[in-house]
Amino acid sequence: MTDELPRTDTATSAAGRDPYPAAGQPLLRIEGVAKTFGTFRAVDGVSLDIKAGEFFALLGPSGCGKTTLLRMLAGFETPDEGRILLGGKDIAQALPHERPINMMFQNYALFPHLSVRDNIAFGLKRAGMARADIATRVAEMVALVKLEGLEKRRPDQLSGGQRQRVALARALARRPQLLLLDEPLAALDKKLRESTQGELMELQRRLGMTFIIVTHDQEEAMTMASRIGVMKAGKLAQVASPRELYEAPRSRWIAEFVGDINLFDGESKLRDGHRLVIGTRDAGALVVAEPREPIGTGRFAVAIRPEKVKLSRRGPVSEAGRETVINRLDGVIADICYLGGTTTYKVKLDTGGMLQASVANSARIDVDAYSLNQNVVAWFTPDDCVVLPS
Amino acid sequence: MRKVSRLSRFNIASLALGLAFLYLPILILVLYSFNASRLVTVWGGWSLRWYHEFFNDRAMIEAAWMSLRVAVSSATIATLLGTLAAVALSRGERFRGRTLFSGMLYAPLVMPEVITGLSLLLLFVALNAERGFWTVTIAHTTLTMCFVAVVVQSRLGSLDRSLEEAAMDLGCDPVRAFVSVTLPLIAPAIVAGWMLAFTLSLDDLVIASFTTGPGSATLPIRIYSEVRLGVKPEINAICTLVIALIAVVIVIASLASKLSSSQGESAAPL
Numbered sequence: 001m002t003d004e005l006p007r008t009d010t011a012t013s014a015a016g017r018d019p020y021p022a023a024g025q026p027l028l029r030i031e032g033v034a035k036t037f038g039t040f041r042a043v044d045g046v047s048l049d050i051k052a053g054e055f056f057a058l059l060g061p062s063g064c065g066k067t068t069l070l071r072m073l074a075g076f077e078t079p080d081e082g083r084i085l086l087g088g089k090d091i092a093q094a095l096p097h098e099r100p101i102n103m104m105f106q107n108y109a110l111f112p113h114l115s116v117r118d119n120i121a122f123g124l125k126r127a128g129m130a131r132a133d134i135a136t137r138v139a140e141m142v143a144l145v146k147l148e149g150l151e152k153r154r155p156d157q158l159s160g161g162q163r164q165r166v167a168l169a170r171a172l173a174r175r176p177q178l179l180l181l182d183e184p185l186a187a188l189d190k191k192l193r194e195s196t197q198g199e200l201m202e203l204q205r206r207l208g209m210t211f212i213i214v215t216h217d218q219e220e221a222m223t224m225a226s227r228i229g230v231m232k233a234g235k236l237a238q239v240a241s242p243r244e245l246y247e248a249p250r251s252r253w254i255a256e257f258v259g260d261i262n263l264f265d266g267e268s269k270l271r272d273g274h275r276l277v278i279g280t281r282d283a284g285a286l287v288v289a290e291p292r293e294p295i296g297t298g299r300f301a302v303a304i305r306p307e308k309v310k311l312s313r314r315g316p317v318s319e320a321g322r323e324t325v326i327n328r329l330d331g332v333i334a335d336i337c338y339l340g341g342t343t344t345y346k347v348k349l350d351t352g353g354m355l356q357a358s359v360a361n362s363a364r365i366d367v368d369a370y371s372l373n374q375n376v377v378a379w380f381t382p383d384d385c386v387v388l389p390s
Numbered sequence: 391m392r393k394v395s396r397l398s399r400f401n402i403a404s405l406a407l408g409l410a411f412l413y414l415p416i417l418i419l420v421l422y423s424f425n426a427s428r429l430v431t432v433w434g435g436w437s438l439r440w441y442h443e444f445f446n447d448r449a450m451i452e453a454a455w456m457s458l459r460v461a462v463s464s465a466t467i468a469t470l471l472g473t474l475a476a477v478a479l480s481r482g483e484r485f486r487g488r489t490l491f492s493g494m495l496y497a498p499l500v501m502p503e504v505i506t507g508l509s510l511l512l513l514f515v516a517l518n519a520e521r522g523f524w525t526v527t528i529a530h531t532t533l534t535m536c537f538v539a540v541v542v543q544s545r546l547g548s549l550d551r552s553l554e555e556a557a558m559d560l561g562c563d564p565v566r567a568f569v570s571v572t573l574p575l576i577a578p579a580i581v582a583g584w585m586l587a588f589t590l591s592l593d594d595l596v597i598a599s600f601t602t603g604p605g606s607a608t609l610p611i612r613i614y615s616e617v618r619l620g621v622k623p624e625i626n627a628i629c630t631l632v633i634a635l636i637a638v639v640i641v642i643a644s645l646a647s648k649l650s651s652s653q654g655e656s657a658a659p660l
Contacts, residue, residue, distance in 0.1 A: 076555055095558070107552060122557070123559075
């Protein structure tokens, strides 16, 4: 899992219309932006800072307001409240063509009556660029997205992947300070999507451009983005790096939305140094590491990712001389789901709950694989648990 | 296998019957327009005599010229207004009474022509307008505008809104976006709408006879009044020419709309 993408500081300002702000400098500031459609509050007071050179992902289920937020950045919607500052200038009320921002549309929105070349040149012509410069820039873009030889084709003569590249080239051609991508890979099949993810990341790094991508696919967001903003019901629920989002979710909803997770509700019982003991109904007393911020007392949920749960037949063997406080739960294998690289076991705990454990299939012929109804011991360390407000 | 072929033979027969029912009268009319005989029902050999007669019939030529002028100008005005109406209804903000407006736009589609003609006549009389070329043109614009609006609106409805947004994103103001992206894409529908309006105007008798004045008869009115005195073979010749003109226009219109729909589906390979 990539925590932070390595970034190059070589912004390609020499060839650009506007020199990009140096990487790491603040580029975009969204301040208390809200948008209401009728009685539906699509975006409800979002504040966010984006730095130049970032690959930022807006992640959320459909209807969470992420697309509306993106459309406000592009200028297709105007916010009812709040400010959108780009390089210190408020652009909230500016029309789309007045913003140094370009967007790649979900369905690509290629002009069907224009060739690939004319599609890419469209925005350059509007910018009043000289003919020769347009030709140079178009050739550069075509090479960038590897579409050589297809310049004269119409969009309906291209495959889905090629159309996606044309849309990308067209949006990049004007060298925007900010590129918005609305579900850019949703229409591609899985294999193509994965290779395109890599290409997009590589491109973003090479150009030193700032990308904001909207997606409902958390794997896509995790793979590509250096930071992710999770949206729920018009609000930003958490803004964090992929690793932080996955390993330290701020709420129960985020924990469940991003990846698979085991959750056990309970009450805090006692404190032992840096350890807390939380009594859960379904998994008994669990020992967890104390979170960074003090949580007080009351009702909590203990969250453990399935791959952090270890299974064995007889329980953990403690290393000689070192005593670790661990959570040890007995149970029976209730369900097996073979996924190729990993196998997910559902363990019916003796205490009543259900625990998911994801085990890597590290050997081709696995004599130790568990079978249905087999008695097992599931265990995990206190550091593997996250305590969440219930 | 045999069943299928028998079924298809039946289909061919019914198709032939249907086409004969539709086109046999027209075929006979076209055939008899080349008749040398003075009698409409007796074949007297091939001749272009009646075409010659038509081109020397001043009154008839004038009526034909009048019809053409009315058709071209009313179709052009109707296309302009109909396109604007279609754009307003499908692109404008949702306003109160939008459904009512679009319903009202389409009412002339189903309105009996006698009523349209009569109401326009009453309007022109009330306005004390001199009836002639302009009153017929206005009446035909009223009749054909809704057809243009229907054709253009259906095309606009199938267009992706994000195309215009993409154009704006790439530096066009809303007007420019419409002119450089939407207009080229709906152009075939606009052309088809014009053709439709043109042919509708060309063969309208009812509304024209309500709204025209003395000395400015359109071709259908002229033909109708001639026929009442007895069918001259010359009428056959005129009708053949009109059929030819309308056939050409319809073929162009259908080609244009075909082009329009094939451009719209960007997913379909050529």
